[in-house]
Amino acid sequence: MKIGVDGNEVHLSTGGRTHEAGRPFVMFLHGSGFDRHSWPLQSRALAYDGYNVIAADMPGHGLSAGAPLAGIETQAEWALKLLDALGAPQAVLVGHSQGGLIALEMAKKAPQRVRAIVFIGSAAAIPVNPQLIEQAENDRFAAYANMVDWAYGPDAHMHENTWPGASHIHYALQVMSMSDPLALSTDLKSCAAYSGGEEAARGLKCPVMCILASQDKMTPAKAGKALAGLIADCEMHVIAGSGHTLPTERPREVNALLRAFLSRLDAQAAA
Amino acid sequence: MADFYKLETLALHAGHVPDSEHGSRAVPIHQTTSYVFKDARQAAALYNMEEGGHLYSRISNPTVAVLEQRLAAMEGGAACVATASGMAALHCVTTMLVSAGDHIVSTAQLYGANINLLKNTMPRFGVETSFVHGRDLDGLKAAIQPNTKFLFCEMIGNPGLDVLDVEAVAKIAREAGIPIVMDATFCTPCLFKPLDHGVNVVIHSVTKWMGGHGTTIGGAIIDGGNFHWGQKDADGNDKWPTLAAPHYALDGIIFWEEFGPIALSQRIRAEAMYNFGPSMSPFAAFQLLQGIETLPLRMERHMENTARMLDFLTGHEAVSWVRHPSLPDHPDHETANRLLPKGAGSVIAFGIKGGREAGAAFIENVNVASHLANVGDAKTLVIHPASTTHSHISAEDMKAGGLSDDMIRLSVGLENFEDLAADFSRALKIARKVAGDRS
Ligand SMILES: Cc1ncc(COP(=O)(O)O)c(C=O)c1O
Numbered sequence: 001m002k003i004g005v006d007g008n009e010v011h012l013s014t015g016g017r018t019h020e021a022g023r024p025f026v027m028f029l030h031g032s033g034f035d036r037h038s039w040p041l042q043s044r045a046l047a048y049d050g051y052n053v054i055a056a057d058m059p060g061h062g063l064s065a066g067a068p069l070a071g072i073e074t075q076a077e078w079a080l081k082l083l084d085a086l087g088a089p090q091a092v093l094v095g096h097s098q099g100g101l102i103a104l105e106m107a108k109k110a111p112q113r114v115r116a117i118v119f120i121g122s123a124a125a126i127p128v129n130p131q132l133i134e135q136a137e138n139d140r141f142a143a144y145a146n147m148v149d150w151a152y153g154p155d156a157h158m159h160e161n162t163w164p165g166a167s168h169i170h171y172a173l174q175v176m177s178m179s180d181p182l183a184l185s186t187d188l189k190s191c192a193a194y195s196g197g198e199e200a201a202r203g204l205k206c207p208v209m210c211i212l213a214s215q216d217k218m219t220p221a222k223a224g225k226a227l228a229g230l231i232a233d234c235e236m237h238v239i240a241g242s243g244h245t246l247p248t249e250r251p252r253e254v255n256a257l258l259r260a261f262l263s264r265l266d267a268q269a270a271a
Numbered sequence: 272m273a274d275f276y277k278l279e280t281l282a283l284h285a286g287h288v289p290d291s292e293h294g295s296r297a298v299p300i301h302q303t304t305s306y307v308f309k310d311a312r313q314a315a316a317l318y319n320m321e322e323g324g325h326l327y328s329r330i331s332n333p334t335v336a337v338l339e340q341r342l343a344a345m346e347g348g349a350a351c352v353a354t355a356s357g358m359a360a361l362h363c364v365t366t367m368l369v370s371a372g373d374h375i376v377s378t379a380q381l382y383g384a385n386i387n388l389l390k391n392t393m394p395r396f397g398v399e400t401s402f403v404h405g406r407d408l409d410g411l412k413a414a415i416q417p418n419t420k421f422l423f424c425e426m427i428g429n430p431g432l433d434v435l436d437v438e439a440v441a442k443i444a445r446e447a448g449i450p451i452v453m454d455a456t457f458c459t460p461c462l463f464k465p466l467d468h469g470v471n472v473v474i475h476s477v478t479k480w481m482g483g484h485g486t487t488i489g490g491a492i493i494d495g496g497n498f499h500w501g502q503k504d505a506d507g508n509d510k511w512p513t514l515a516a517p518h519y520a521l522d523g524i525i526f527w528e529e530f531g532p533i534a535l536s537q538r539i540r541a542e543a544m545y546n547f548g549p550s551m552s553p554f555a556a557f558q559l560l561q562g563i564e565t566l567p568l569r570m571e572r573h574m575e576n577t578a579r580m581l582d583f584l585t586g587h588e589a590v591s592w593v594r595h596p597s598l599p600d601h602p603d604h605e606t607a608n609r610l611l612p613k614g615a616g617s618v619i620a621f622g623i624k625g626g627r628e629a630g631a632a633f634i635e636n637v638n639v640a641s642h643l644a645n646v647g648d649a650k651t652l653v654i655h656p657a658s659t660t661h662s663h664i665s666a667e668d669m670k671a672g673g674l675s676d677d678m679i680r681l682s683v684g685l686e687n688f689e690d691l692a693a694d695f696s697r698a699l700k701i702a703r704k705v706a707g708d709r710s
Contacts, residue, residue, distance in 0.1 A: 016319075016524050037531045044321040044529070062531070063501065145273035157276060159285040162323035164331040165339035165540075166350040166533055169275060174349050174496035174532035251322060 005059075005081050008066035012036060012056035012082075015047025024115070024266070025091035028055040029079065029099030031121075032191060033136075033147060033184035035062030037175045038096055041163070041251035042258065049259065054091065056082060060180035068179075068186035072098075072194040076105035083113060092262065094118040096247060097219060098191050100227075101126060104200040116207040116265055118258060121216055121244045123223035124197035124230060128188045136185035143184060144176040153215040153243025162251055172245070201230040207268075208234040209261045211254060213242035235261075278345060278460060279567045286340030300557045301333040319521060320529075320541065330544050334553035338560050342481075342491050345460040345563075346473055349496025350536040352544070353489060353556060357456060357476025358384050359549035360490035361423075363539050364452055364472055365389070366547075367513055369420045371397030376414045376421075378405035378435060379671045380428030383661045385454060386668060389423065404671070405435045406602070408443065415447045417505055421472075422449055426465065427457035427596065427616045429646070430656050430680040431673025434596045434603035434615060441469025448510075450498045456480075456647070457616045461570040468610065471498040472535065479647030480617075482562040483569055487555045492539060496532025513538055569649065569685060574614035576691070577683045583692050584621050589629075589699040589706070591622040591677065618646055622677040623699070625706025630655050630679055633702040639686055639694040651684035651691055 002009050013036045019025075026046050030038040035057040047053040058075065060068030069075050079102055083091055092115050095103035100122025107114040136143040148169055156168040176184065208231045212224035221238055228236040237257055242250045276284070287298050306325045308314035317326040325331050335353050343351040354360045365388070369375065377389055379402040389400040401414040405424060415422070422444045424435050437453065444451045450471035455463060459480045465473045473493040475481060482489060500514040509515040514534045517523030521541065526534040544550055551559075577595070584593045596607035596615035607615040623629045633653075634642045640651040644660055654660060657676050661669060669675075684691075 011528075013528060016522055016529060035531075040529060041322055044319065045316060048316065048319060048321055142273070145275075149273040149275060155288050158288050159281070159340045159344040160288040161286075161336075161340055163350075164323060164325065164333075164336035165343065165352055165536060166323075167340060167343040167348065170343060170347055171349040171496060171532055177497070178499075178531070255322070 003082070003085050005078060005085050006066070008059055009064065010056055010059070010082060011063035012054055013039070013043050015043035015045070015053035015055065017047040017053070019052040019086065023050060023052045025052045025054060025083070025086075025088040026262070027079070027083065027088070027091040027093050028053070029093060029095040029102050030058065030061070031097030031099055032187035033144065033176045033179065035175060035179060037062065037171075038247055040248070042094070042247055042255060045255055046258070046262075051262070052088065054082070054086060054088070060183045060186070062178055068183045070186050070190055072101045072105050072190050072196075075102045075190065076109055079106055080110055080113060089113070090115045092116045092118065092265065094120065094258070095122055096120045097122055097244065098126060098187055101191065101194050101197060104197050107204055107206065108196070108200040111205060114206055116261070117204070118261060119208065119210045119224070119227060120246050120254065121211070121213055121219055121224070122227065123219045124201050124227045125194065125223075126191040126219055128192040133185060133188045133192065136188055140181055140184060141177070144173055147176065147184070148172045150217045151244045153213065153241060153249055155241065156243060156245070156249050168245065168248060197227075198230060201227055204231050206233070207265060209257065210234060210236045211246060211257055212236065212238045213244060213246050213249075214238055214240045215242060216244045218244040281341065281344045282566050283564050285344035286337040298334060298337045298557060298560050300553050302553050304328050320524070320537070328553065329548050329550045330540060332550075332553050332556070335551050335556040338551070338556040338563075339491070341560065341563060342475070342477075342493055346493045347464055347466045348473065348493035350494045350533040352492045352536050352539045353477075353551040354492065355490065355549040355551055356488045357454075357474065357478055357490040358388065360474040360476070360492045361385055361388060361454065363543040363547065363549065364474060364492055365393065367535065367538050367543055368511065369393075369398045370513070372418060373398050374416050374419045375400040375423055376411060376419055377402050377423040378411070378425065378428070379403060380405050380431050380433040380673060381425050382429040382454070383664050385425070387663060402671070405433055405440070408436075408439055411440060412443045412447070415443070415449065419447070419449055420511065422451045424451065425454045425457070426463055427618070428673065429457060430618065430620055430660070430678070432594055432596055432601070432616070432618060432620055433673060434607045434611065436606045437465065437468050437470060437610065445469065448502055457618060458611070459566060459570060461567050462613045462616065463611055466493070466495040466497065471495045477559050478645070480570065480573070481566060482559045483566060483647060483649055484558075484562055485645060485648035485650065487558040489551050489555050489559050492536065494533055494536035500527045500534050513542075518542075570614075572685045573617035573683060576685065576688055577614065577617040577619065579688045580619060580681070580683050580691070583695065584619065587699060589624055589703040591624045594620040617683045619681045619683060620678050621681065622675065623679060623702050623706070625702065626677045629702040629706040630677055632705040633679065633698045636698040636701045637694050639690055640681075646680070646682035648682065649685045651686055652682040654680050656680050
C-alpha cells in the first residue's frame with residue numbers, strides 16, 4: 001500500500017493483509033541499501049498470524065519517493081511519523097542491521113510508542129569501512145556486490161535457499177539496484193556517524209530480543225552480544241552458520257524466535 | 272572486490288548443501304508427489320506463500336529446486352522455475368505476461384516450435400506477434416505498439432545461426448519500456464550470459480547442451496529480476512496486470528509488491544504451475560543436474576571440435592556452403608566476435624552439392640554421427656531441417672528464418688575428431704557420387 005509521510009509517498013507491505021483495528025502492530029525496519037524485500041518471509045507470516053504488519057521502503061528506497069534520509073535520528077523521526085500516519089499508537093520494532101539503530105533511536109525519542117524491540121544482526125554501533133562509503137558514492141554497483149558478498153553466509157553463497165528456485169545473491173543485487181543511487185551511501189554514512197546507540201540501549205525499558213548470526217561479517221556476533229549486554233530485559237540467540245542476512249537466510253529459525261517472543265508479549269499483555 | 276563463486280564451481284555445487292542428517296553429497300532424488308505438513312498453520316502458510324518449502328510436486332520439488340537454484344546462480348538470475356520442456360518454458364512466460372488483446376514483437380530467426388506458438392497458437396487466444404528480422408533494428412523499433420508486452424528473441428537462431436546484436440535490441444526495448452525474453456539454449460551461460468547484456472528473462476531448453484546426454488527433456492525460466500513491472504500504460508492502467516494488479520487467489524496478492532525482483536517467477540509458480548502443470552519430474556532434474564556438472568568442460572570441447580569441423584567442411588569438394596557465425600562471411604560475424612568471444616555455439620549449417628538427394632545420402636551414410644531431431648548432445652547429430660524440424664513452417668517463413676532446401680544442420684559432439692572426420696569423409700564421398708549421378 002501507499003501512504004503519505006512529510007508529503008512523500010511511502011510504499012509499504014502489510015504482508016498481504018489489510019490492517020484491522022485492535023490488532024498489535026509489528027514494524028519491520030530494513031538495513032542499509034535494502035528495502036521491504038528484506039522481509040518477504042516474515043511479513044506475510046506475521047500478517048496471517050494476526051498482526052498489523054508494516055514493512056516499509058524508507059524514502060528513496062525501493063518504491064518509496066523522496067530523497068534518502070541522512071542520519072539515524074532523522075530516519076527514526078520519519079519512522080515515528082509513519083506510525084502516526086498508519087494510526088499505530090505502539091508497535092513491536094524488528095530492525096535488521098541499520099534498522100536496529102533506527103529502533104534504538106525511536107525508543108529513545110518516544111519510548112511509549114515502542115512495545116518491544118527485536119534486533120536482528122544488529123549492534124549498538126555499526127562502523128563502516130570508509131572505502132566502502134567512497135565506493136557507494138562513486139561506483140554503487142561495485143559497492144552493492146561487496147555488500148552482498150559480505151552480507152550472506154556460506155550456504156547462501158552456494159545458492160541454498162528455503163524459497164524454491166531463488167538465489168539470495170542475485171535477488172539482493174536486484175533489490176539494491178532498485179533504490180535511489182544515493183540510498184546506500186546515505187545509509188552507510190548514517191550508520192558511521194551514529195554514536196548514540198550505547199546510551200539509547202542502556203535506557204531501554206521494553207522487552208528486547210537479539211538474534212545474531214555466527215558467520216556475520218557485517219555486524220559480528222560479538223558486537224551484537226555487547227549490545228545485548230547493555231539492555232536490562234534482553235534475551236539473545238545466536239544462529240549457527242548464518243551470515244548477516246538472517247531474515248532470508250534462516251527464516252525458519254528467525255520466525256520461530258519471533259513467534260515465541262511475540263506470544264510471550266501477548267500473554268503478558270493479557271495477564 | 273566481491274568474490275562470488277564462478278561458473279565451474281556453481282555448475283557443480285549451486286543450490287545444494289548436503290543435509291545434516293545423511294550428508295548425501297549427490298543431490299537426492301525426492302521422488303514424491305507431496306510433503307507431510309508439520310501442522311495446520313504450516314499447511315496454510317505454504318499454500319499462502321508465507322514461507323518457502325514444498326507442498327505438492329506440480330508446484331515445486333526439492334530435487335527440481337536444486338536445478339532451479341543452480342540455473343539461477345549460473346545465469347545470474349534472481350530466481351528460476353524449471354518446466355517439463357523448453358516449449359513449456361516459453362508457453363509459461365508468454366501466458367503470464369500477455370492477455371487477449373496484447374501484442375508481442377519477435378525476431379524472425381527462431382526454432383520452429385517457438386515460431387508456431389507465437390504465430391499460430393497465440394492468435395487463437397487474441398495475442399498477435401509481429402516478426403521482424405533480428406538485424407532490422409529500425410523494423411524492431413517500429414513494430415513495438417502500446418500493447419506490446421515483451422520482445423522475444425533467440426541469441427543464436429535455430430537453425431539459421433543468425434546472432435542477435437542483443438545490446439542494440441536491449442536499448443530499443445529499454446527505451447520502449449518493455450522487457451526482453453531470450454531463448455539462450457544455443458549458448459548456455461558458458462558462452463553467453465544474457466542478463467549481463469540487457470535481457471530480462473532467459474529461457475532454456477535444458478534438453479540440449481545443459482543436460483547434454485540426450486536422455487531428458489526439460490526447460491527453465493530464469494527471472495532476471497531486473498525489470499520494473501509496476502509501469503503504467505498511457506491510460507494509467509497497469510501495463511503488466513498479472514504482476515502489478517491483485518491476483519485472483521492468495522487474498523489478491525500483488526506479486527510485484529510482495530516479491531519485487533522475483534515477481535514473474537512467483538506468478539509462474541502460482542498460476543502456470545498450478546493451472547497448467549508443466550512441471551519437471553524429480554528424476555529428470557537429477558539427470559539434468561548430472562549433465563550440468565560437466566557443462567563448462569563439455570562446452571570447451573564442443574567449441575574445439577566445432578572449430579576443427581569448420582576447417583574440415585570449408586572448401587570440401589562435396590560441400591557447397593558452410594555457415595557458422597565464426598566464419599568471416601557470416602553476416603553476424605562481427606556481432607559474434609563482440610558478444611560471443613568464447614564461441615558462437617556448436618551447431619553448423621552446411622549445404623551439400625546435389626541438393627536434397629545428396630543431402631539424404633550423406634545423412635543416411637554417417638555412422639558415428641546420428642540422424643535425429645536434437646541438438647546439444649555429447650554425441651554428434653545431423654538432420655535435414657526442411658523435411659523434419661521445420662517441415663511445419665511455410666516456405667516463406669523458412670526463407671525468412673534463413674533456411675534452404677539443401678541445408679544440413681550439424682550439432683558437433685565430443686567424439687575424437689579424427690573419427691568424426693573419417694566418418695564425414697566417407698559419407699560425403701557417397702553424397703558426391705549421388706550428386707554426380709544426378710548431373
Ligand atoms: C532454440 C530452442 N528452443 C526451444 C526448444 C524446445 O525445447 P524442448 O524440446 O525442450 O521443448 C528447442 C528444441 O529443439 C530449441 O532448439
